[in-house]
Each structure stands twice: as structure tokens, then as C-alpha cells.
Amino acid sequence: MxxxxxxxxxxxxxLTAMTLSFGCTHVPVGEEAHDxxxxxxRSIYGFNDSLDKNILKPVADGYAYITPDxxxxxVTNFFDNLGYLNTIANDLLQGKFEQCLADSGRFLINSxxxxxGIFDVATPMGLIKNEEDLGQTFAEWxxxxxxxxxxPFFGPNTTRDAPDLITSRMxxxxxxxxxxxxxxLAVLDIINWRANMDTSxxxxxxxxxxxxxxxxxYRQNRIKLIYDGDPPVPDMMDDIxxxxxxxxxFEDEK
Numbered sequence: 001m002x003x004x005x006x007x008x009x010x011x012x013x014x015l016t017a018m019t020l021s022f023g024c025t026h027v028p029v030g031e032e033a034h035d036x037x038x039x040x041x042r043s044i045y046g047f048n049d050s051l052d053k054n055i056l057k058p059v060a061d062g063y064a065y066i067t068p069d070x071x072x073x074x075v076t077n078f079f080d081n082l083g084y085l086n087t088i089a090n091d092l093l094q095g096k097f098e099q100c101l102a103d104s105g106r107f108l109i110n111s112x113x114x115x116x117g118i119f120d121v122a123t124p125m126g127l128i129k130n131e132e133d134l135g136q137t138f139a140e141w142x143x144x145x146x147x148x149x150x151x152p153f154f155g156p157n158t159t160r161d162a163p164d165l166i167t168s169r170m171x172x173x174x175x176x177x178x179x180x181x182x183x184x185l186a187v188l189d190i191i192n193w194r195a196n197m198d199t200s201x202x203x204x205x206x207x208x209x210x211x212x213x214x215x216x217x218y219r220q221n222r223i224k225l226i227y228d229g230d231p232p233v234p235d236m237m238d239d240i241x242x243x244x245x246x247x248x249x250f251e252d253e254k
Contacts, residue, residue, distance in 0.1 A: 005095055033148050033215055041150040042086045048155055052194075052201075060194035067195075074118045076196060081110045081117025082131065086139050090132035092141045095191040102127055133168060139226045156218035157167030194221055 033043065055176075064072070086106045091100035106127040114121045116198065138160050146159030169175055173181045194201075200217070207213035223231050244254065 031145075033219060035148045035215065037147060037149065041148065042211050044150045044152055045165065045214070048150070048153060049210070051153075056190070056194050057198075057201075060191050060198065063191050064198070065193040072192065072195065077110070077114070077120045078117045079192065081107065081114070081120075082173055082174065083109075083168060084117075085132075085171040085173075086164075087130055087132045089167075089171055090134060090137045091130070093134075093137045096132075099130060100241065102132055114200075125254045133161070133225075134164035135222065136226050139164075145219070148219070150211075156214055158222075161222065222240065 052117045067075075082105065087105060088100055089096070091103055096183050106122040106129070109116045109122045109125065109127065110120060113119075120129075135158070143160050149159065149162065150155045151157050151162070157165075204210050204213045204217060
């Protein structure tokens with residue numbers, strides 16, 4: 001009997017292979033972006049930017065205007081909790097077992113006492129929010145950043161991070177409910193996210209080259225996440241060592 005592999009799983013295998021082939025070594029902090037598809041990326045960035053300015057931003061602005069901050073905070077809490085199974089799964093894959101237990105407790109408490117995550121009651125109890133995904137897991141396993149990508153609708157990404165678009169969706173409970181529920185929730189999630197990101201996107205738009213600003217904003221944020229908010233600074237030390245070596249060479253020549 002012929003076995004049929006679901007399309008989502010096939011796509012995951014393909015994206016994982018791309019990640020490992022494009023980034024098989026760890027990329028040091030501070031290294032310049034590998035952007036071989038910059039021309040295409042810029043075209044897609046322009047498309048996404050136009051879509052944002054003409055549709056998404058006006059809708060998000062209207063949503064922010066009519067929705068009180070406490071309600072928006074509850075909406076954000078709900079969607080953060082909804083996607084938290086992805087963090088828990090990647091805790092396990094990265095061997096962060098103590099954090100996995102804490103994150104599991106956070107998810108259970110917010111899903112029950114917090115009423116499906118609407119209220120964040122776990123943080124005051126000392127169970128802080130963490131953010132882990134498959135891209136961070138690949139980095140932990142030694143995979144390099146890979147090529148920078150700008151994806152239609154999804155925006156900045158890399159070949160290392162792209163597989164998480166599939167796995168995170170597979171781990172969302174809303175992926176397994178009927179479309180009449182899943183689609184309105186997905187739309188609300190996007191609009192709420194855009195409203196929350198308004199200040200950061202304005203900063204990018206006001207930069208001399210918004211494409212480069214977005215690329216570096218994304219990369220720096222990823223580095224921060226990969227190193228749990230405490231990235232090393234090896235490049236500075238390398239520069240000092242190189243300077244000292246040059247001084248020694250100069251002294252030898254004298």
C-alpha cells in the first residue's frame with residue numbers, strides 16, 4: 001500500500017534540508033548579513049510595504065483607536081499563550097529541561113486560571129515568559145544563519161528560521177479547528193500584532209534605507225533570542241587582539 005506524506009510534512013523536510021545546506025556552521029555575532037538574493041528580497045519588501053501601508057496599517061490603526069489598551073493586552077496574552085506550545089517543544093529540543101517544566105507550568109496556569117490565556121497570571125507567580133522556536137533550536141545545534149530572505153506576506157526571515165513557519169503552525173491548537181473559527185482568529189492575531197509593532201515599524205520606515213534597517217533589526221533580534229538576551233561580543237575582543245598583534249609586529253620591525 002502506498003503511503004501518502006502530508007504536504008505540510010513534505011514542506012518541513014524541504015525547508016529543513018535548505019536550512020542545513022545553507023548554514024552548516026555557526027555564524028559569529030556581528031558578522032555581516034549573507035544576502036545573496038537582495039534584489040529579489042527588495043522587490044518583495046516593496047510589495048509587503050505597499051500591502052502594509054495601504055491595507056494592514058490603516059486597519060491596525062483603526063483597531064488600536066477603538067480598542068482600549070487593557071483589551072488589547074488581553075488579546076496579546078491570548079495569542080501569546082496560544083502559540084506557547086512551540087516554545088515548550090523547542091525547550092525540549094534544546095535540552096532546556098528546567099525551562100521546559102517552567103514553561104509547561106506557565107502554559108497550564110494561563111490556560112486554566114488565566115481563562116485560555118486572556119489573563120497572564122503566571123508571570124506574577126514567577127513563571128516568566130520565554131520565546132523559543134525552531135530557528136533558535138537549529139542555532140543551538142550549530143546551524144549558521146544562512147541566507148537572508150524576505151518572504152511575501154511574512155516579511156524578514158532566513159533559511160535557518162523559515163521551517164518554524166510550518167512547525168509553529170502545526171503546534172497551534174487553532175490549526176485543528178474549523179475554518180470559521182481559525183480564520184477570524186488569524187486575522188485578529190495579525191491586526192493586533194501590527195498595532196503592537198507600530199512604533200518599531202515607524203523607526204524602520206524613517207531610516208535612510210528601510211530594507212537594510214529591517215534586515216538588521218530582524219537579525220539583531222534573532223541574535224538576542226538565540227543567546228537568551230545575553231549575546232557574546234567576540235568581535236570586539238578580536239579587534240583588540242589584532243591591534244595588539246600589529247603593535248608587536250611594529251615593535252619587532254623597529
